[in-house]
Amino acid sequence: MPDRPPAPITCTGLAKTHDNGVIALEPLDVTFAPGQTTALVGPSGCGKSTLLRLVAGLDQPSAGQVSIAGLPPARQAAKGAIAMAFQDPSLLPWLTLRRNIALARKLARQPADPRLVDELIGLVGLEGFQETRPAALSGGMRQRAAIARALATRPQVLLLDEPFGALDELTRRQLARDLPPLWQPLGTTTLLVTHSVDEAVLLSDRILVLSPRPARVVADLPVPLPHPRPVQVTESAAFRRIAAQALAALAQGVADSPALAAQ
Numbered sequence: 001m002p003d004r005p006p007a008p009i010t011c012t013g014l015a016k017t018h019d020n021g022v023i024a025l026e027p028l029d030v031t032f033a034p035g036q037t038t039a040l041v042g043p044s045g046c047g048k049s050t051l052l053r054l055v056a057g058l059d060q061p062s063a064g065q066v067s068i069a070g071l072p073p074a075r076q077a078a079k080g081a082i083a084m085a086f087q088d089p090s091l092l093p094w095l096t097l098r099r100n101i102a103l104a105r106k107l108a109r110q111p112a113d114p115r116l117v118d119e120l121i122g123l124v125g126l127e128g129f130q131e132t133r134p135a136a137l138s139g140g141m142r143q144r145a146a147i148a149r150a151l152a153t154r155p156q157v158l159l160l161d162e163p164f165g166a167l168d169e170l171t172r173r174q175l176a177r178d179l180p181p182l183w184q185p186l187g188t189t190t191l192l193v194t195h196s197v198d199e200a201v202l203l204s205d206r207i208l209v210l211s212p213r214p215a216r217v218v219a220d221l222p223v224p225l226p227h228p229r230p231v232q233v234t235e236s237a238a239f240r241r242i243a244a245q246a247l248a249a250l251a252q253g254v255a256d257s258p259a260l261a262a263q
């Protein structure tokens with residue numbers, strides 16, 4: 001599968017106050033290295049999705065900027081360089097799996113590539129379901145289809161917002177094991193929002209732990225575990241140590257939060 005040059009993401013003084021006055025993000029300076037997967041972990045409502053939407057170019061910052069390989073997100077998005085997958089896979093119910101995935105390329109104004117589409121379907125383990133409509137797929141299969149769709153434009157940037165949130169624990173773990181090998185060879189710079197510390201350690205090369213709203217980085221933890229990571233790795237001492245560090249940082253962020261301390 002051909003790929004595009006890896007793209008670093010740089011956030012400079014990035015801040016967001018929503019129209020209703022809610023400050024979701026304090027000025028944030030962070031760089032996401034090309035080809036790395038970074039997990040964003042933080043309390044509910046702290047601003048993780050807001051950050052993802054700014055990186056996707058779906059929202060405009062109140063201050064500062066996002067640069068993806070030197071260009072603003074909107075320019076990269078227009079080239080199909082950015083793909084997103086959410087908790088709700090939102091496949092079009094009237095289209096077959098194959099056509100749902102092919103549609104991503106059409107929407108990004110990229111030439112049709114049936115071979116790539118079939119290759120992706122195989123990679124996410126959905127071979128034989130090409131002509132099936134979403135209603136006849138299980139939740140885990142739909143989620144895998146959504147990831148295949150996200151990869152169909154061969155994105156340089158992959159943004160995953162709680163992509164496994166609605167799935168049972170076993171399926172989550174299987175996907176956490178099976179999916180990184182799909183995007184790693186593409187050199188995709190991946191940001192993953194998750195509420196699960198174990199999922200963050202299993203999937204990522206780096207974990208940013210965020211404080212309660214407005215989000216600021218309370219810990220920046222490398223995850224130096226080799227890939228692929230079988231599910232048993234969650235029992236290893238190295239894995240548990242990183243998970244414990246992330247949990248402690250989460251708790252510290254909450255304890256230090258002025259808004260919560262005032263309550």
Ligand SMILES: Nc1ncnc2c1ncn2[C@@H]1O[C@H](COP(=O)(O)OP(=O)(O)OP(=O)(O)O)[C@@H](O)[C@H]1O
Pocket residue numbers: 018019020022023024042043044045046047048049050051213
């Ligand atoms: N479009 C919007 N208009 C106004 N306020 C918003 C908007 N989007 C988000 N917010 C507010 O900004 C804050 C951060 O929301 P955001 O969705 O980024 O948090 P999150 O960390 O992703 O939360 P969760 O983990 O629960 O999904 C919240 O207080 C939310 O209510």
